[in-house]
Amino acid sequence: MPSNRPIAPSTLSVKDLLWQIHWNRDKCTLCGSCTAVCPVKALELGVFRKRDVRIAMGIQGSADNVFSIYHGIRQKTDPAFACVGCGMCSMVCPNDAIMPVRSDETDKQRFHINRGGQARSRGGRRNSTDSLLDRIKFIRISMLTDPALDAGRHEFQIRTLLGRILPPEKSLEFSRNNGWMPPVREIYPLIIGGMSFGALSPNMWEGLQMGIAYLNEELGMPVRICTGEGGCPPRLLKSRFLKYVILQIASGYFGWDEILHAIPHMKEDPCAVEIKYGQGAKPGDGGLLMWHKVNRLIAAIRGVPPGVSLPSPPTHQTQYSIEESVAKMIQSMYMAWGFRVPVYPKISGTSTALAVLNNLTRNPYAAGLAIDGEDGGTGAAYNVSMNHMGHPIASNIRDCYLNLANLGVQNEIPLFAGGGIGKNGNLAANAAALIMLGASGVQTGKYIMQAAAGCLGSESDRCNICNIGKCPKGITSQDPRLYRRLDVEQVAQRVVDVFLSFDTELKKIVAPLGRSTSLPIGMSDALGINDHDAAQRLKIQYVV
Amino acid sequence: MCRLFAITSRTPVSPMVAVNALDVMREGHDGSGVGLFMRDLGGPFKEIKDAPILSGIFSEQGLRRMDAFMVNAGFSILYDLAIRPDRIPPSGTPKRDCYLIRAYDYPVAWKALDTRDIRNRLTGIRLELRAMGQEKDDMIVYSFWPDVVMIKEIGDPMRVACMLGLDREELKARIIMAQGRQNTNYAINLYACHPFFIQGYSTMTNGENTAFHPIREFLETRGFAGYSGYQSDSEVFTHILHYSAERMGLSIEAYKHVITPLQDADLELHSDGSFLRLLKNSCRKLIIDGPNCVIGSLPDYSLFMVQDRKKLRPGVVGGKDGLYAFSSEICGLDAVIPDRDQSKDFQPMHLDTVLVGPDRQEVKICRQTDPLRHRLSA
Numbered sequence: 001m002p003s004n005r006p007i008a009p010s011t012l013s014v015k016d017l018l019w020q021i022h023w024n025r026d027k028c029t030l031c032g033s034c035t036a037v038c039p040v041k042a043l044e045l046g047v048f049r050k051r052d053v054r055i056a057m058g059i060q061g062s063a064d065n066v067f068s069i070y071h072g073i074r075q076k077t078d079p080a081f082a083c084v085g086c087g088m089c090s091m092v093c094p095n096d097a098i099m100p101v102r103s104d105e106t107d108k109q110r111f112h113i114n115r116g117g118q119a120r121s122r123g124g125r126r127n128s129t130d131s132l133l134d135r136i137k138f139i140r141i142s143m144l145t146d147p148a149l150d151a152g153r154h155e156f157q158i159r160t161l162l163g164r165i166l167p168p169e170k171s172l173e174f175s176r177n178n179g180w181m182p183p184v185r186e187i188y189p190l191i192i193g194g195m196s197f198g199a200l201s202p203n204m205w206e207g208l209q210m211g212i213a214y215l216n217e218e219l220g221m222p223v224r225i226c227t228g229e230g231g232c233p234p235r236l237l238k239s240r241f242l243k244y245v246i247l248q249i250a251s252g253y254f255g256w257d258e259i260l261h262a263i264p265h266m267k268e269d270p271c272a273v274e275i276k277y278g279q280g281a282k283p284g285d286g287g288l289l290m291w292h293k294v295n296r297l298i299a300a301i302r303g304v305p306p307g308v309s310l311p312s313p314p315t316h317q318t319q320y321s322i323e324e325s326v327a328k329m330i331q332s333m334y335m336a337w338g339f340r341v342p343v344y345p346k347i348s349g350t351s352t353a354l355a356v357l358n359n360l361t362r363n364p365y366a367a368g369l370a371i372d373g374e375d376g377g378t379g380a381a382y383n384v385s386m387n388h389m390g391h392p393i394a395s396n397i398r399d400c401y402l403n404l405a406n407l408g409v410q411n412e413i414p415l416f417a418g419g420g421i422g423k424n425g426n427l428a429a430n431a432a433a434l435i436m437l438g439a440s441g442v443q444t445g446k447y448i449m450q451a452a453a454g455c456l457g458s459e460s461d462r463c464n465i466c467n468i469g470k471c472p473k474g475i476t477s478q479d480p481r482l483y484r485r486l487d488v489e490q491v492a493q494r495v496v497d498v499f500l501s502f503d504t505e506l507k508k509i510v511a512p513l514g515r516s517t518s519l520p521i522g523m524s525d526a527l528g529i530n531d532h533d534a535a536q537r538l539k540i541q542y543v544v
Numbered sequence: 545m546c547r548l549f550a551i552t553s554r555t556p557v558s559p560m561v562a563v564n565a566l567d568v569m570r571e572g573h574d575g576s577g578v579g580l581f582m583r584d585l586g587g588p589f590k591e592i593k594d595a596p597i598l599s600g601i602f603s604e605q606g607l608r609r610m611d612a613f614m615v616n617a618g619f620s621i622l623y624d625l626a627i628r629p630d631r632i633p634p635s636g637t638p639k640r641d642c643y644l645i646r647a648y649d650y651p652v653a654w655k656a657l658d659t660r661d662i663r664n665r666l667t668g669i670r671l672e673l674r675a676m677g678q679e680k681d682d683m684i685v686y687s688f689w690p691d692v693v694m695i696k697e698i699g700d701p702m703r704v705a706c707m708l709g710l711d712r713e714e715l716k717a718r719i720i721m722a723q724g725r726q727n728t729n730y731a732i733n734l735y736a737c738h739p740f741f742i743q744g745y746s747t748m749t750n751g752e753n754t755a756f757h758p759i760r761e762f763l764e765t766r767g768f769a770g771y772s773g774y775q776s777d778s779e780v781f782t783h784i785l786h787y788s789a790e791r792m793g794l795s796i797e798a799y800k801h802v803i804t805p806l807q808d809a810d811l812e813l814h815s816d817g818s819f820l821r822l823l824k825n826s827c828r829k830l831i832i833d834g835p836n837c838v839i840g841s842l843p844d845y846s847l848f849m850v851q852d853r854k855k856l857r858p859g860v861v862g863g864k865d866g867l868y869a870f871s872s873e874i875c876g877l878d879a880v881i882p883d884r885d886q887s888k889d890f891q892p893m894h895l896d897t898v899l900v901g902p903d904r905q906e907v908k909i910c911r912q913t914d915p916l917r918h919r920l921s922a
């Protein structure tokens with residue numbers, strides 16, 4: 001480095017970066033594929049001058065220099081272009097000449113991704129691989145007195161209920177007197193959680209919907225998918241497939257003009273309406289669709305001009321409190337479909353979840369409560385919200401369930417858990433743990449993106465650029481050049497694969513516990529953990 | 545696995561009949577305990593059908609404390625059958641002072657009360673006595689109810705029965721249920737012994753109840769004092785029966801739909817589909833999921849048997865006019881009713897509830913997929 005080269009505070013070397021590109025000159029064929037594919041333009045053509053000092057063998061003769069030039073790639077060190085480790089360059093390289101490698105120490109780049117005072121925002125998930133759910137074991141195995149069931153041959157019914165369920169005496173009385181019965185849906189306990197049309201690419205969305213339709217219509221698995229806040233394409237609203245869809249309404253009310261206008265044309269009622277008050281990835285923050293992704297189609301569905309960022313406010317502006325929301329919003333949503341569609345709120349995991357729940361128990365319309373824990377994912381949020389805000393899901397669900405059980409209404413308001421389920425790949429085990437802690441079902445998004453579409457994101461800050469519309473897999477991009485990488489039918493096929501294998505795994509968990517015909521909601525006697533404090537907190541067994 | 549035997553007879557029979565049947569099936573239980581439930585009593589109890597009978601085990605001190613309590617509560621003794629064994633108990637059976645079966649006359653103040661109130665007070669008294677007994681370890685109270693006698697003890701059924709002299713004339717009943725216990729706990733708590741009883745409903749079960757915890761949680765929060773003190777995962781079967789009949793007013797046919805509801809495809813085809821779906825949803829917490837055969841007795845003197853959803857436990861019903869028996873094994877039936885038409889023996893499967901009514905004329909079979917004859921209890 002010349003002595004007069006300016007060194008600014010944010011001048012970094014490759015060593016300072018989180019992801020460092022290892023490039024092999026011997027293998028590189030200079031095809032340029034990596035530089036073309038890199039979503040963040042981290043790579044540029046590198047022209048390198050090389051000096052070889054040649055020294056003659058023997059006593060005679062003098063040394064000389066040979067100067068040469070060679071070409072290759074160079075990694076940019078400007079934090080604005082820092083490699084995100086997506087690995088697309090490796091994927092496209094015909095010679096396996098390039099690979100991103102994670103820094104062996106805490107990177108320096110993180111201290112500089114706030115130029116112009118802009119705090120870092122990104123997509124993805126909390127950057128922590130820690131998972132309490134992974135540590136929960138299923139310990140109550142039926143043995144001699146009660147032989148375990150056969151997950152392969154016995155009859156199973158893996159179903160849950162979404163909707164307000166009346167206590168037994170009341171439901172008989174209401175049915176005798178032809179009273180109004182709250183709508184209840186019998187659904188599969190693994191729900192694809194809210195990922196909006198807009199956050200996801202059209203191909204991804206369509207693939208998910210196709211997979212869901214196949215699961216329902218060909219395989220008889222009543223799997224449901226939530227739209228997220230972004231409305232729903234009119235074609236789907238007016239189709240018979242709407243019954244597999246949970247429509248989400250959130251504080252930006254995006255897409256609801258379209259939905260309300262479509263109501264008279266709907267052939268089917270939606271499965272349910274989810275009112276989003278919060279999400280686990282960024283509690284207390286509203287949805288955010290960055291301008292990069294607001295193209296004409298998205299703008300039309302959401303009822304906004306194209307090319308503007310769409311931040312939803314943190315709270316619903318029309319209301320003052322969650323009590324009011326339960327009273328008014330739930331009711332008006334019920335009214336929109338003639339009281340035939342269950343309506344429930346979704347909140348982010350919080351130490352105040354019990355207060356919300358207590359309000360819901362007193363509201364005869366509340367059809368459930370979805371809680372999204374700190375490990376929830378998102379298309380766009382501030383890094384600080386994602387990494388540090390929110391409540392772990394396990395204790396939140398447990399507290400809520402025990403509270404319901406204390407009141408004797410544990411069968412009346414189903415709890416749905418989300419956030420970090422399957423974050424390390426253990427989808428069925430995590431789901432079963434939450435169900436036995438008290439959840440009626442679970443919602444998952446990231447796992448589906450990874451398994452069904454090959455999302456590259458991870459809990460160690462890989463990729464995570466879902467917010468800028470440059471998703472290298474075409475999952476969260478609105479750029480046709482990117483999303484055409486994703487084949488709709490292959491996504492659908494993978495969705496089906498995921499649910500079928502999940503189903504087998506869930507049976508492999510519940511069968512040895514002697515459960516098969518009803519979901520073991522709240523069967524906490526089957527759970528153990530090798531952490532004494534966690535066991536006490538969750539009121540499950542401590543096992544070592 | 546435990547062995548179960550129940551009999552319903554037009555003429556009162558001795559509990560020894562049931563104990564004999566258990567003895568025949570002894571390979572299936574380890575002789576670690578016996579439980580007997582008798583109702584529709586003969587002998588001296590026939591004349592005092594409405595008088596509540598207290599059944600339990602007492603030490604001398606327990607008797608005195610209980611007497612004081614009952615006098616204080618206004619009860620007076622109508623008939624007393626106190627069995628005080630004079631021999632050394634068989635191995636495994638503790639030495640007890642008194643096995644008590646005692647009929648009482650109601651306190652004067654109760655005469656004006658309505659039936660429901662009286663029933664709840666009887667349950668309250670049983671629970672109070674149980675709590676008193678647990679405090680000083682001097683009494684165990686099984687039931688306090690008209691026309692019902694219960695005896696439970698640790699040890700081999702036949703030896704216990706001989707020690708107690710159960711072949712006595714005073715002790716006969718038209719309905720008897722008996723369980724020979726296979727111990728799964730090291731310390732045997734007599735409150736964990738079958739049959740269980742609550743307010744006119746009694747059941748016994750074999751197999752394990754894998755959904756016990758969530759079911760117990762649900763029952764304990766129904767606001768009824770009787771749903772408490774669970775020592776056995778099978779006790780909830782009795783309480784679910786009580787809950788579905790008394791609180792929901794459901795028939796015995798519907799009980800099966802509560803504990804092992806039909807699956808979706810069957811519900812769709814069922815003529816009572818929407819009612820049954822309602823039941824399934826609202827009683828979801830009462831679904832049993834384990835391998836269980838449940839035999840029970842109802843206040844209307846009928847005896848029933850239901851199997852779990854997969855029919856993983858044995859159970860057979862057979863008999864002749866006036867005398868029917870429910871047994872874990874056919875050899876139990878053979879021992880007690882050898883002259884029945886064996887071709888009519890019936891082993892209920894996963895959809896069946898079998899019922900022998902108080903007329904003891906026939907075995908009624910209700911298949912879950914058939915239309916419900918009665919949704920509600922009579």
Ligand code: SF4
Pocket residue numbers: 019021034037038039040041042043082083084085086087088089090100
């Ligand atoms: S890993 Fe991804 S971001 Fe990094 S250089 Fe390769 S393509 Fe670009």
Ligand code: SF4
Pocket residue numbers: 086123124449454455456457458462463464465466467470471472473474475476
């Ligand atoms: S692959 Fe796409 S969806 Fe996955 S983390 Fe990267 S940008 Fe986000």
